[in-house]
Structures are given as structure tokens and as C-alpha cells.
Amino acid sequence: MKKSNYSKSVVISVSIHALFIMLLLWGADFSFDHKQSVGNTIQATMVDPAMLNQQAQQIRQQRQAAKDAEQARQDRLEQQTAVLEKQRKAEAERIRQLKEDKLTAEKATREAEKQRQLQQQQVAEAKAKADAQAKVDAKAKADAKAKAEAQAKVDAQVKADAQVKADKAKADAQAKVDAQAKAAAKAKADAQAKQDAALNDMFSGLEAENVQRGGAKGKHIADEVARYGTIYKQMIQQNLLVDQSLKGQQCKLTLRLSANGLVLNVSQLAGNDTLCRAAKSAVLQVSEFPMPDNPDVVKQLRVINLTVSP
Incomplete structure (x- = not known):
């Protein structure tokens, strides 16, 4: 748009200058050495130099203005080009x-x-490594559990077998102890039976002796002696402890008691x-030992001969 305006200004300026030149040529006084033409007369027009200078000055000013405008x-x-170039470079x-x-x-x-x-x-x-390790750990755990369970079964069986053996050994030992106790009890019973027989023999002898001494009184004394003799026998039996090795042996003792028992x-007459x-x-x-109130019975009980045979 700016280029078009500039072209238009140049055309106008050139046209004005051409018109001005034509006017100068038209009003100039040209003198030639020739004969005056007959007929038509051409009259010259005078041009004011001041006006011409003024117009020339105007033309020069217009040219300078056009030049200044063109320079501007x-x-x-150039400024726009520089800005555009700067913008182009910035955009680039x-x-x-x-x-x-x-x-x-x-x-x-x-x-x-x-x-x-x-x-x-x-x-x-x-993850794959962890999964693989987890499988390995799970298998190891399962194997360990199976091994532990198998070992537990073995241990339980061994313990059960040991318990059976222990129970059997205990039962055998108890049976042996029971047998020994039974034998000891039997031996003690046999010894007691012999001792009872000896006491019975002793008290029977006392009783027979008393019976021979006379009548009802003698029988009463004999009965009392027998009754106290049984009591004495029981008291002695409770304290008599004998070993199996003494089975078949005998001991004869004499007991001397005071009037109050x-x-x-106690002395050994004979025996082991x-x-x-x-x-x-x-x-x-x-x-x-307990004594009766009857002095005759007490007299019979103060000296006792006793045979002990386990």
C-alpha cells in the first residue's frame, strides 16, 4: 500500500514538471532571422520571473518532500525489515x-x-525369583514337617515300646516283690503259727498244771492264765521281726515279770x-504286760517260758 502511494506521488510530480516546462516553452520569446510571415501574427506572452522562481522553489520543495518521504x-x-528479521530469527x-x-x-x-x-x-x-524361592521354601517346609511327623511317629513308637518294656519290667519287679512279700508273709505266718503253738503249749502246760492243783478254782486260774497268755502272745507278735534266713530256727526264752507286768x-535258754x-x-x-487282779493268776504269769520258732 505504501509503495503504491509513492508511485502515485512520483507520477504527479513528473506530470507537474512536464506541464511547467510546456508553459515555459509556450511563453518564451524566440527571435529568428527570417522574414515575417504574411497573414497570421503570433503574439508572445511575458512570464514573471518571480513567479517562475516561486514555482521552481515549490517544485524543489515538493521534490525534497518527496525525497524525504521516500527516505522516511x-x-x-528498513526498520520494519529489521523488526521482521528479528521476529523471523526469534521465531526460527x-x-x-x-x-x-x-x-x-x-x-x-x-x-x-x-x-x-x-x-x-x-x-x-x-517376582519370578521370589516365587521360585517360595516354592523351594514351601517344599523344604513340607519336607521338614513330613520328616518331623515321621520322627514324631518313630519317637512315639519308641516311647510306647519303652513304656511297654518299662511297664513289663515294673510289673515283673512288682510281681517279684509281691512274691517275695508273699513268701515273707507266709514265712512270718508260719513262724507266728509255730510261736503261737509254742505259746499255746506253754499256756496249755500252765493250764494243765493248774487243773491238777485242784477243782474249780484251779480251772478259773487256768482260764485266766490262758486269756492273758493270748494277750501277751499278740503283743509279742506285733513286735517280732524275723528274717527268712531264720526259718526253721528256734529260740527258748524265760520272761520274768513284776506284779504289775x-x-x-528276759533271758535266752537255748536256740539261735x-x-x-x-x-x-x-x-x-x-x-x-497287763496283769489281772487275782494274785493267784499274777503268780502264775510272773515267770513264763517261751519258745520262738519262725
Whole structure:
């Protein structure tokens, strides 16, 4: 648009100058050495020099104005060109930076994707490794559990067998102890039976002796002696302890009692010394035997001959 205005101004200026030249030529006084033409007369028009100078000055001013306008236009055009060039360079730099940023972003995206894939691969490998280890651990745990259960069964069986053996051994030992106890009890019973027989013999002899001494009184004394003799026998039996090795042995003792039943003396008449010591110990442990109120019966009980035979 600015270029079109400039062209229009140039055309107008040239037209004005051409018109001005024509007017100058038209009003000029040209003198030639020739004969005056007959007929038509041409009259010259005078031109004012001041006016001509003024017009020339106007033309010069118009030319200068046009030149200044053109220079200003050229300056504006150069400024606009510089601005456009600066903008073009800035745009080019922006586009270059955008491309560079895009390439950087694409590179970063590719690198991030590569890292993501690598992480996924590492996670997958770690998971696979963990799964494999978990399977190994589970199998090891199952094997250990099965082994422990099998060992527990073996231990239980061994313990059960040991318990059976222990129970059998205990039962055998108890049976042996029971047998020994039974034998000891039988031996003691046999010894007691012999001792009872000896006491019975002794008291029977006393009773027979008393019977012979006379009548009802003698019978009463004999009965009392027999009754107290049974009591004495029981008291001695409770304290008499004999060993199986003394089975078949005998010991004859004489007991001397006070009027109130205290043991004054117990002596060995004959027999096995060990058995006699046990018999004496049994008598001394009684210490005091009960006595009846009847002095005749007391008299019969103060001296007793006793035969001990386990």
C-alpha cells in the first residue's frame, strides 16, 4: 500500500514538471532571422520571473518532500525489515528450541520408557525369583514337617515300646516283690503259727498244771492264765521281726515279770542267737504286760517260758 502511494506521488510530480516546462516553452520569446510571415501574427506572452522562481522553489520543495518521504519510507521499511528479521530469527529460534525441546522430551520419554521396561523386567525377574524361592521354601517346609511327623511317629513308637518294656519290667519287679512279700508273709505266718503253738503249749502246760492243783478254782486260774497268755502272745507278735534266713530256727526264752507286768528280765535258754536277739527285742518293746487282779493268776504269769520258732 505504501509503495503504491509513492508511485502515485512520483507520477504527479513528473506530470507537474512536464506541464511547467510546456508553459515555459509556450511563453518564451524566440527571435529568428527570417522574414515575417504574411497573414497570421503570433503574439508572445511575458512570464514573471518571480513567479517562475516561486514555482521552481515549490517544485524543489515538493521534490525534497518527496525525497524525504521516500527516505522516511525507506527508513521505516528498513526498520520494519529489521523488526521482521528479528521476529523471523526469534521465531526460527523458538521453532528450533521447540524442536530441540521436542527431541529432548522424546529422548527423555524413550529413556523413561526404557527405564520403565527395565524396572518391569527387574520386577518380573524378582517376582519370578521370589516365587521360585517360595516354592523351594514351601517344599523344604513340607519336607521338614513330613520328616518331623515321621520322627514324631518313630519317637512315639519308641516311647510306647519303652513304656511297654518299662511297664513289663515294673510289673515283673512288682510281681517279684509281691512274691517275695508273699513268701515273707507266709514265712512270718508260719513262724507266728509255730510261736503261737509254742505259746499255746506253754499256756496249755500252765493250764494243765493248774487243773491238777485242784477243782474249780484251779480251772478259773487256768482260764485266766490262758486269756492273758493270748494277750501277751499278740503283743509279742506285733513286735517280732524275723528274717527268712531264720526259718526253721528256734529260740527258748524265760520272761520274768513284776506284779504289775513290768519286764524284769528276759533271758535266752537255748536256740539261735540271732533269733533270740529278735525275740528279746520284741519282749522289751512291750515293756509292760497287763496283769489281772487275782494274785493267784499274777503268780502264775510272773515267770513264763517261751519258745520262738519262725
